[in-house]
Amino acid sequence: MSCEVIIIGAGPTGLTAALALGRAGITVTLLEAEPALTHDLRAGSFHPPTIEMLTDLGVGEAMHETGIKVPSWQIRDRQAGVVAEFDLGLIAGETPYPYRLHLEQHRLTPLLLARIAAVAPSVSVRFDAEVVAVTHDEDQARVTLRSGETLSAAYVIGSDGARSLVRAALGVGFEGFTWPDRFLVASTTYDLAAHGFTGAGYVADPDLWAAVFHVPDAGPPGLWRIAYPIQPEADEATELGEPAIQDKLATILAHAGATPPGGLFPLKYASVYKVHQRVADCFARGRLILAGDAAHLNNPLGGMGLNGSVHDAVNISAKLIDILRHRAPAGPLLDLYDRQRRPINIRAVQAMSIRNKRLLEERDPAVRTERLREISDIAADPARARTFLMDSSMINSVRDAAAIQ
Numbered sequence: 214m215s216c217e218v219i220i221i222g223a224g225p226t227g228l229t230a231a232l233a234l235g236r237a238g239i240t241v242t243l244l245e246a247e248p249a250l251t252h253d254l255r256a257g258s259f260h261p262p263t264i265e266m267l268t269d270l271g272v273g274e275a276m277h278e279t280g281i282k283v284p285s286w287q288i289r290d291r292q293a294g295v296v297a298e299f300d301l302g303l304i305a306g307e308t309p310y311p312y313r314l315h316l317e318q319h320r321l322t323p324l325l326l327a328r329i330a331a332v333a334p335s336v337s338v339r340f341d342a343e344v345v346a347v348t349h350d351e352d353q354a355r356v357t358l359r360s361g362e363t364l365s366a367a368y369v370i371g372s373d374g375a376r377s378l379v380r381a382a383l384g385v386g387f388e389g390f391t392w393p394d395r396f397l398v399a400s401t402t403y404d405l406a407a408h409g410f411t412g413a414g415y416v417a418d419p420d421l422w423a424a425v426f427h428v429p430d431a432g433p434p435g436l437w438r439i440a441y442p443i444q445p446e447a448d449e450a451t452e453l454g455e456p457a458i459q460d461k462l463a464t465i466l467a468h469a470g471a472t473p474p475g476g477l478f479p480l481k482y483a484s485v486y487k488v489h490q491r492v493a494d495c496f497a498r499g500r501l502i503l504a505g506d507a508a509h510l511n512n513p514l515g516g517m518g519l520n521g522s523v524h525d526a527v528n529i530s531a532k533l534i535d536i537l538r539h540r541a542p543a544g545p546l547l548d549l550y551d552r553q554r555r556p557i558n559i560r561a562v563q564a565m566s567i568r569n570k571r572l573l574e575e576r577d578p579a580v581r582t583e584r585l586r587e588i589s590d591i592a593a594d595p596a597r598a599r600t601f602l603m604d605s606s607m608i609n610s611v612r613d614a615a616a617i618q
C-alpha cells in the first residue's frame with residue numbers, strides 16, 4: 214500500500230502534521246503503536262505562536278473552551294516570595310493571544326484527531342500499528358509494521374518521540390546530556406490562586422526549586438501541577454509516596470502561606486521522569502524527516518518542548534505541500550527545514566530551558582542574588598520585559614526561523 218506521506222507516531226507532533234497535510238489533500242497514513250491516543254501527563258502550556266498555528270488548523274476554539282488563560286507568570290524565591298511578575302499584555306501588539314493557554318497535552322490530541330476526521334479525509338489513522346523498520350532510497354521510503362505488513366510513501370515523518378526509530382534509521386547523532394536529577398510532578402486540587410499564584414510560576418531555591426502550573430483537568434477548579442527535582446540517589450518509590458510528596462509541597466509552598474486544612478494537600482497524580490537536553494544532528498535527509506521529540510528534547514522549564522514540536526510539524530508540512538502539490542524541488546526545501554528548525558532549537562529552546570533551570574537551582578548565594586535581582590529589574594522595566602517576553606513566549610524563535618532562507 215502506498216500514500217504520499219507516512220507519519221510515525223500519533224502524539225501532538227504527528228497529529229498536527231497529519232492535520233496540516235490532510236487539509237491540503239495530501240494522502241497520509243498515520244501509524245501509532247499504541248491501541249489509542251496516549252493519556253500520559255506531560256506538557257500543558259501553549260505559547261502565543263503555537264495558539265496561532267493551532268487556531269489556523271481549526272482547533273483553537275475548542276482549546277479555549279477548556280483551556281485556562283494565563284496572562285501573567287511569576288518567578289518566586291522559596292523564602293522571599295514573588296521576585297518578578299511578567300505581564301504578557303506587554304506583547305499584545307505582537308499576537309492576538311497575549312497569554313499562555315494551559316491545556317494538558319492529552320486534551321489537545323483528541324481535538325486534533327477529531328479535526329482530522331472532520332476535515333482531512335485523505336488521512337488514514339491506524340492504531341496498534343507499531344513500526345519496526347524504516348528504509349529509504351532515491352525513489353521512496355518504506356516502513357515495516359510488527360505484523361509484517363509493509364507500506365511505502367514518498368516521505369516518512371518520524372514523530373515517534375524520544376526513542377525514535379526514524380532517527381536510528383537516519384543514523385544521525387543525538388548529542389547533548391541527561392540531567393542527573395529527575396523531575397517529580399505532583400498535582401493537587403488545593404487552590405493556589407487564593408495564595409497569590411498566577412497560573413504559571415517558578416520557585417527558585419538551591420535545594421528544592423519548583424514549577425507551579427494551573428491546568429484544567431476535568432474542569433473548574435482544575436489542578437495545580439508542581440514539578441520539583443529529586444536527587445540522583447533518591448529512591449523513586451519513596452519519593453512517590455504520599456508522606457514525601459506532602460513534605461515537599463509544604464516546603465515549596467510555605468512562603469505563600471499555602472497550608473491546607475489538616476496540613477495535607479489533596480493529591481491527584483504523581484509521576485517521575487528523566488530529563489534530557491538533546492538535538493539530532495540532522496532533521497531531514499533523503500526521504501526521512503524528524504520532528505518533535507524525535508528531533509529534540511529539553512527540560513520542561515519554560516514549556517518549550519511541546520510548543521517547538523508543533524512548530525516543527527507546521528513548518529515541515531508547508532514544505533511537503535510545496536514539494537508534493539506544487540512540484541517544488543525537494544532537496545532545498547528539506548534542507549531549509551533543517552536550517553530553520555535545528556539551529557533555532559539549539560540557540561533558543563536549549564539555551565533558554567537550560568538557563569531557566571540554572572536560574573532556579575543556583576547554589577552560589579552571590580550569583581543567585583544577582584540573577585534574581587536582574588530578573589526582577591527586567592520585569593519592572595516594561596521595555597526590557599517586552600523584549601524578554603518576545604523570547605520566552607517563543608515569538609522570536611518562530612520569526613527568526615522564518616527569516617532563514
Ligand SMILES: Cc1cc2nc3c(=O)[nH]c(=O)nc-3n(C[C@H](O)[C@H](O)[C@H](O)COP(=O)(O)OP(=O)(O)OC[C@H]3O[C@@H](n4cnc5c(N)ncnc54)[C@H](O)[C@@H]3O)c2cc1C
Nearest residue numbers: 222224225226246255256344374505506513516517518519
Ligand atoms: C513525563 C513527561 C513530562 C513532560 N512535561 C512537559 C512539560 O511540562 N512541558 C513541555 O513543554 N514538555 C513536556 N514534556 C515534553 C512533551 O510532552 C513532548 O515535547 C511532546 O510530547 C512531544 O510530542 P511528540 O508527538 O513529538 O512525541 P510523543 O508525545 O512522545 O509521541 C510519540 C508517539 O509515537 C508513538 N511511537 C513511538 N514509536 C513508535 C513506533 N515504532 N511505531 C508507531 N508509533 C510509535 C508513541 O506511542 C507516541 O504516541 C514532557 C515529556 C514527558 C515524557
